[in-house]
Amino acid sequence: MKKALSLVVVFAFAVMLLAACGAPKAADNAGQAANSGASSTPAPAKEDAKKALKIGATAGPYSDMVTKAIKPLMEKKGYTISIVEFNDYVQPNKALASGSIDANLFQHILYLKQFAADNKLDLKEILSVPTAPMGIYSKKFKSLDDIEKGSTITVANDPANLSRTLLMMQNFGLITIKKDANQATISEKDVEGNPKGLVIKPIEAAQLPRTVDSTALAAVPGNFALAAGMDLTSAIKLENMAENYRNVLVVKTSDIDSQFAKDLKETLQSKDFEKIIDEQFKGFSKPEWMKAAAGKS
Numbered sequence: 001m002k003k004a005l006s007l008v009v010v011f012a013f014a015v016m017l018l019a020a021c022g023a024p025k026a027a028d029n030a031g032q033a034a035n036s037g038a039s040s041t042p043a044p045a046k047e048d049a050k051k052a053l054k055i056g057a058t059a060g061p062y063s064d065m066v067t068k069a070i071k072p073l074m075e076k077k078g079y080t081i082s083i084v085e086f087n088d089y090v091q092p093n094k095a096l097a098s099g100s101i102d103a104n105l106f107q108h109i110l111y112l113k114q115f116a117a118d119n120k121l122d123l124k125e126i127l128s129v130p131t132a133p134m135g136i137y138s139k140k141f142k143s144l145d146d147i148e149k150g151s152t153i154t155v156a157n158d159p160a161n162l163s164r165t166l167l168m169m170q171n172f173g174l175i176t177i178k179k180d181a182n183q184a185t186i187s188e189k190d191v192e193g194n195p196k197g198l199v200i201k202p203i204e205a206a207q208l209p210r211t212v213d214s215t216a217l218a219a220v221p222g223n224f225a226l227a228a229g230m231d232l233t234s235a236i237k238l239e240n241m242a243e244n245y246r247n248v249l250v251v252k253t254s255d256i257d258s259q260f261a262k263d264l265k266e267t268l269q270s271k272d273f274e275k276i277i278d279e280q281f282k283g284f285s286k287p288e289w290m291k292a293a294a295g296k297s
Contacts, residue, residue, distance in 0.1 A: 026255030050260050056084040056092045056104040060227040061132055061281065062247060066105055069276040071250075072210055073267045079260070089115075089158070096252060098122040104266060105129065108245045109162045114184050124256045125248035127268050130277045130284040132222020134161075135235030137212045144172055144237055148198045153217035156204035159185055165219045166191065166200075168239045174198060198284045223283075269293070 055070065057063040063085050071081040084101050086092045090106040093115055107115070109125055117124050141147050155165045163186040169175045176193030177186060188200050203211070208220045209228035226231060232238065239245075249268065251261050267273055274294070279285060 006046050006244075010036060010199060015141065022180040030170075040099075041064055042199065048257070050102075051078055051080070052080045053103065054082045054084055054101040056086055056095055056101040057086045058089070058092065058104070058106040058223065059087055059282075060223045062105045065129065065281065068211070069273050070105075070267060071263070073270060073272055075261065077263050077267070079263070089160070093119070093121060093122070093123060093250075096123060096250065098254075101250045102260065103249060103256070105249050107250070109246050109248050109278065110184050112248060112250060114160075122253045124253040126256070126261055126265050128243065128246040128248050128287040128289070129245040129268060130281060130286045130290065131241065132226055132232060132281075133238045133241050133285045134164060134219060134221045135225065135232065135238040136168075137218050137220055137230070138216060138234050139213055140216050141236060144174070147196060147198075149175075150199065151196065151221060152199040154201045154203055154208055154211040154215050155219045156205035156208060156221060158205055159187075161205050162187055162202060162219050164221075164245055167242075169198075169218065171240060172237060175216055203282050238285075245282070245286055246285070252282055278291050 012221050021083070053252075054068050054072070059117055063083060065143075066081075067085050070247050071083065074081050084095070086095075086106070089107065089111070091099070091113070092106050095101045097119075103126070108131075109128070112123060112125060114135055115121070136144070136153070138147075141151075157259060163184060165176060166186050166188075167177065168184065170177050174194075174196060175191050175198070178190045178192050181190040187200070198217075201215070205221055205224055205226075205274075208218050208224055211218045220230070220235075220260070222232060225235075249264060251258075251264075255261050274286075277286070
């Protein structure tokens with residue numbers, strides 16, 4: 001009897017020992033499962049939490065547009081906006097492509113496509129914005145009809161603005177351009193008709209406002225006119241701006257479907273944005289999408 005009782009005690013002790021040894025192993029397996037991410041409930045999708053944005057713009061009206069219109073409206077959506085100013089047309093796109101900034105506003109779509117292709121950059125426009133039109137200014141003549149033969153007209157020497165200027169002059173009936181000319185790279189060499197014998201003098205765009213007093217005519221891009229304190233409405237003729245010459249807000253193509261890009265687009269399409277444009281950017285030409293939206297309201 002004692003021998004049987006002893007066997008029972010030994011057996012019970014062995015069972016307890018085996019159970020104790022097995023418990024840590026089960027816990028280890030559970031920990032490994034937790035560490036490996038195994039779970040019956042899938043992890044929630046990662047949200048787009050980018051709320052601090054850097055927007056690049058050339059110094060002048062488009063930096064002002066970001067400061068006075070885009071920044072305050074985006075901040076109402078919970079964003080923090082920093083503005084990075086540039087003084088040329090090369091660095092804003094390179095900075096965007098490298099990730100130094102998140103968006104930029106300074107260029108029209110033709111320039112964007114040409115620059116991106118030439119430099120192998122993957123950039124995409126969000127939407128066009130109201131843009132300061134180019135105009136012909138003169139202290140000597142009050143209208144295009146008054147322009148005398150042989151008059152000198154100063155124009156921008158950079159390819160984008162030069163092409164745009166010559167197309168504007170053609171639209172005004174001052175010159176004609178070869179039909180096979182590439183619209184992105186039109187130059188004086190593409191002018192085939194010049195009935196008034198105008199002397200076309202290319203110079204640096206930023207210097208054009210200074211020539212209004214000293215030259216018969218000056219074709220001044222809107223941003224440089226405004227930067228020099230000129231009144232857009234004082235031009236003897238403002239361009240009938242084509243849609244592809246309106247400035248666009250641009251991001252990297254990989255960000256075009258991001259939440260911040262969607263919020264930027266929504267901001268541009270808002271009534272509050274248009275109200276600021278009407279109050280603080282007089283003379284700016286509105287894009288067709290904005291005109292259409294106003295017509296529906």
